Amino acid sequence: MNTLADQSTFRPRGLARLLALGLLAGSLAGCSTVSSWFGGDGKPRLKDLGPNPGLMAVQQVWTARLGTEVLPATDVHVQGDTVLIAARDGSVTALDARTGAQLSRFAAGEPLTAGVGGDAERQAVLTRSNQLMVYAEGRQLWKQQLPAAAYTPPLVAGGRVFVLAADRSLTAFDAANGRKLWTAQRPGEPLVLRQPGVLLAVGNTLVAGLSGRMVGVDPDSGSVRWEASLASPRGTNDVERLVDLVGRVSREGDNVCARAFQASVGCVDTRNASVRWTQPSKGAEGIDGDGEALFGAESNGTVQAWRRADGARLWSVEQLQHRRLTAPLxxxxxxxxxxxxxxxxxxxxxxxxxxARLKTDDSGVASAPVSAANTLVVVSRSGTVYGFRPD
Known part of the structure; x- marks a missing residue:
């Protein structure tokens, strides 16, 4: 089994970054139009968006500054009317989504590798030295050393803290005292994604993304209840064979839909572990949706909608190509x-x-937007948080 020290990690974000890292293995081999995507300065050619359509009246109602940069692709955690944002320096700030006022702040003392996870009582973070730290009211309750790095926010639920690590291990801890309850290990892979994966509770089952499979786990014992494959490794080298599920996901009752990195989008009925459908999709960020439809962006910025019932393509929009889009909300x-x-x-x-179009700052949007207290909350890479609200 490969250890994490033997693994290479990377954080893809859009076509330009994939090209820079050489990770479009084989997919550009027969493409003669790549050069037309870029200008003479090597930057992608962006389509003219024209004037702001203004078909929705939305106003910026508050701004908050964290005072430090945030991690790219870091999930913003929503807890009621509060949003919790993890910064690059290891600090976690809680803001009132109604006003942008700071409610609390604590610091882990070292950089973090993922966003914060939590419930109404506790918050959990993952550090660069592979430590899991759990806090309550800004005070550290306990910490545990992990055997590998983790890039998915911890899940705090049912009095437990669950951690999905980059070596495909899944571990449960007692949220009160940090006692390890169980660990489930999968075979390692030469390459792993350095971005949030899939980890959520569906009823009394813990659902995780392990390689290209959605796996249902007994939260009490760590035993696997079911598996459903959304994508399988292909190709002849490690890059081509890389497959993993990425967050965010769309859940409607027992139906959970997710993206397999650069491979497909699909839905699983978690009651019977059946794959309802999959559709090919070359995207690197997660998806969102409702009972009718799912939405996501391809790596080139084409926005795509699928019918949730059967995966039929509903529409696609190319206007935002090469803008390196976040996961949708x-x-x-x-x-x-x-x-x-x-x-x-x-x-x-x-x-x-x-x-409508809204402007933040030139550092770029760091993570998928979230909604709390009837407010659209957007975080820029510079550490500025914006609250928008419809008129």
């Missing part, structure tokens, strides 16, 4: 994406028509 009648240029795009969930 479905919010009312709009699908919301942030981009690498600090712009927030609100598209109609019905047909992908542009409804």
């Amino acid at each position: 479905l919010l009312g009648r709009s699908v919301v994406f942030g981009d690498d240029y600090g712009v927030v795009h609100l598209l109609s969930k019905t047909d992908g028509q542009a409804l």
Whole structure:
């Protein structure tokens, strides 16, 4: 079994970064149009968005500054009307989503590798030295050394803290005292994604993404209840064979839909572990949706919608190509994406028509937007947090 020390990790974000890292293995071999995607300065050619359509009246209602940069692709944790944001320096700040006021702040004392996870009582973070630290009211309750790095926010649920590590191990700890309850280990892979994976509770089952499979685990023992494959390794080298499920996911009852990195989008019925459908999709960020449809962006920035029932393609929009989009947020009648240029795009969930555009700052949007207290919350890489609200 490979150890983490033998593994290479990388954090893909959009086509330009994939090209820079040489990770489009084989996919560009027969493509003669790549050069037309870029200008003479090597930057991607962006489509002209035109004037702000202004079909939705949305206003910026508050701004908060964390005072430090945030981790790229770090999930923002929503707990009621509060959002918790992990910064690059190891600090975690809780903001009131209604006003942007700081409610609390604590620091782990070293850089973090993932966003914060938590429930109404406790918050859990993962550090660069592979430590799991758990806090309550800004005070550290306990910490545990992990055998490998972790890039998925811990899940705090049912009096336990669950950690999905980069070596494909899944571990449960007692949330009160940090006692290890169990560990489930899968065979390692030469390459792993340095970005959030899939880890959530569905009823009394812990659901995790392990390689290209969605796995249902008994939270009391760590035993596997079921597995459902959304993608399988292909190709002849480690890069081509890399497959993993990425967050965010869309859950409607027992139906959980997710993206397999650069391979497919699909839905699983967790009651019977049946794969409802999969569709090929070359994307690196997660998806969102409702009972009718799912939404996501391809690595080249094409926004795609699928019918949730059977995966049929509903519409696609190419206007945002090469803007390196975040995972989406479905919010009312709009699908919301942030981009690498600090712009927030609100598209109609019905047909992908542009409804409105919002501006943050030039550092770029760091992570998928979230919604709390009737407020759209967007975090920039510079550590500025923006609250937007419909008129």
